[in-house]
Amino acid sequence: MSNNQFKRGELYSVINGIASTAVARRLQKNFRNAGLEITIEQWSILYHLWKEDGLSQQELCMCTFRDKASITRLIDNIERLGLVERIASKDDRRVNLVYLTDAAKPLQEATYNLANQTMNEALQGISKEEIEIVKSVFQRVYENSK
Amino acid sequence: MSNNQFKRGELYSVINGIASTAVARRLQKNFRNAGLEITIEQWSILYHLWKEDGLSQQELCMCTFRDKASITRLIDNIERLGLVERIASKDDRRVNLVYLTDAAKPLQEATYNLANQTMNEALQGISKEEIEIVKSVFQRVYENSK
DNA sequence: TTATAATAGTTGCATAACTAACTATATGTC
DNA sequence: GACATATAGTTAGTTATGCAACTATTATAA
Numbered sequence: 001m002s003n004n005q006f007k008r009g010e011l012y013s014v015i016n017g018i019a020s021t022a023v024a025r026r027l028q029k030n031f032r033n034a035g036l037e038i039t040i041e042q043w044s045i046l047y048h049l050w051k052e053d054g055l056s057q058q059e060l061c062m063c064t065f066r067d068k069a070s071i072t073r074l075i076d077n078i079e080r081l082g083l084v085e086r087i088a089s090k091d092d093r094r095v096n097l098v099y100l101t102d103a104a105k106p107l108q109e110a111t112y113n114l115a116n117q118t119m120n121e122a123l124q125g126i127s128k129e130e131i132e133i134v135k136s137v138f139q140r141v142y143e144n145s146k
Numbered sequence: 147m148s149n150n151q152f153k154r155g156e157l158y159s160v161i162n163g164i165a166s167t168a169v170a171r172r173l174q175k176n177f178r179n180a181g182l183e184i185t186i187e188q189w190s191i192l193y194h195l196w197k198e199d200g201l202s203q204q205e206l207c208m209c210t211f212r213d214k215a216s217i218t219r220l221i222d223n224i225e226r227l228g229l230v231e232r233i234a235s236k237d238d239r240r241v242n243l244v245y246l247t248d249a250a251k252p253l254q255e256a257t258y259n260l261a262n263q264t265m266n267e268a269l270q271g272i273s274k275e276e277i278e279i280v281k282s283v284f285q286r287v288y289e290n291s292k
Numbered sequence: 293t294t295a296t297a298a299t300a301g302t303t304g305c306a307t308a309a310c311t312a313a314c315t316a317t318a319t320g321t322c
Numbered sequence: 323g324a325c326a327t328a329t330a331g332t333t334a335g336t337t338a339t340g341c342a343a344c345t346a347t348t349a350t351a352a
Contacts, residue, residue, distance in 0.1 A: 017166030018211050019288040024163070025310085026291045041338065058300060065164050070339055072302055077337075094300040094347045122291045126283055133279050137272055142165040145172045145268045171340085187308065204330060216309060218332055223307075240317045240330040 027118045034114060036107065042078050043111055045071075046100070049084065050108050054097045056089070083107070173264045180260060182253065188224050189257055191217075192246070195230065196254050200243045202235070229253070 028040050038046070048063050049055060055063070057071045064071070075098060078084050083104040089095035123131065174186050184192070194209050195201060201209070203217050210217070221244060224230050229250040235241035269277065 017163040017170070019284040019291070020163030020166055021211065021309095022288050022291040028310090039337065056300080065167065066338095067340065068301065069303080069341080073338075076302095092300080092348070096301070118291075122287050124290050125286055130279055130283050133276055134283050137276050137280050138165040140271055141268050142168050144270050145165070145168040145264075174340090185307065202330080212308095213310065214331065215311080215333080219308075222332095238318075238330080242331070 023118065023122045026122070027115060030114045030118055031111065034110060036110060036114075038078075038081070038083075038107070038111075041074060042081075042083075043115075045074055045078060045098075046083065046104060046107065046111070049098060049100050049104075054087075054099050056095045056097055058095070060098065169264065169268045172268070173261060176260045176264055177257065180256060182256060182260075184224075184227070184229075184253070184257075187220060188227075188229075189261075191220055191224060191244075192229065192250060192253065192257070195244060195246050195250075200233075200245050202241045202243055204241070206244065 024040055031038060031040065031043070044064050045060060048060060057068065057075060060066075060075075061068050061071050066074070075084065075086065075096075079086065081103075082101060084098050084100055086096040087099055089097050170186055177184060177186070177189070190210050191206060194206060203214065203221060206212075206217050206221075207214050212220070221230065221232065221242075225232065227249075228247060230244050230246055232242040233245055235243050
């Protein structure tokens with residue numbers, strides 16, 4: 001990245017996710033500075049498991065908008081860190097359910113706080129109405145493009 | 147990716163670039179379907195060279211929001227495709243200037259058309275006022291986070 | 293019930309991203 | 323002019339992404 005200007009005139013930059021990438025990188029940096037040795041992609045998995053533990057890989061595909069190969073390897077890495085484990089479903093032997101381990105617990109509060117703080121910084125000076133419009137526009141852009 | 151729902155309530159999804167990613171993937175698919183064998187990342191380099199040929203790698207870093215290692219390898223790949231060439235600057239021997247080759251010319255119109263079409267589809271049903279708000283918000287998010 | 297299709301997950305291959313360490317050239321200061 | 327510093331670009335190592343081909347299991351339909 002670096003010393004750059006976000007060109008106001010260019011919708012290209014917006015759609016291309018320049019701002020999103022900047023926020024993501026900032027969050028990653030904040031994790032690192034706090035001594036949290038996980039990537040934001042790994043965190044996005046943990047985030048959903050903290051909301052509901054024991055999701056299948058397929059369900060994680062859907063709630064993180066990734067394909068199944070990406071989830072396979074993300075889970076591989078998070079499992080290697082000892083933060084989750086795969087447990088085969090009894091109902092359907094094709095399915096792996098992904099469960100948090102005790103080692104993941106201490107991460108929850110710290111990462112939530114950093115994520116909230118990062119988001120608040122990112123949204124400084126932006127009104128609730130503007131945020132609602134952005135959400136609504138991106139909802140439609142997503143529906144138009146998926 | 148796949149069969150998913152963009153959750154209206156989650157700013158997380160917006161900031162995380164879910165919609166941007168969907169648009170990017172759609173554009174990549176449209177390139178592929180048209181028989182254009184370049185990635186959208188490679189295209190983002192060509193896009194800036196078509197606007198101004200002979201940019202340095204450093205300048206390409208800035209206008210595509212990537213770091214220099216990423217640019218080195220993107221140019222490696224585009225050069226391997228025969229679409230650009232590096233020419234050492236006479237003024238500063240540290241600098242490589244990147245020039246389009248004749249082989250890149252036929253791609254310009256086709257990719258512009260596909261990009262415009264993809265963008266128009268993505269923005270269907272979204273007003274100019276909304277687009278302006280989104281641009282303005284993302285400008286501020288970027289400034290807050292870079 | 294048996295053949296076919298669909299689904300969950302894994303693996304191989306290619307591209308791309310970031311960080312950090314490195315080389316080579318320019319600049320700036322004493 | 324000499325030494326320290328900054329800049330442009332490359333390379334190595336790790337993570338992540340997408341697509342396509344594959345295995346194993348389950349569901350459907352003849």
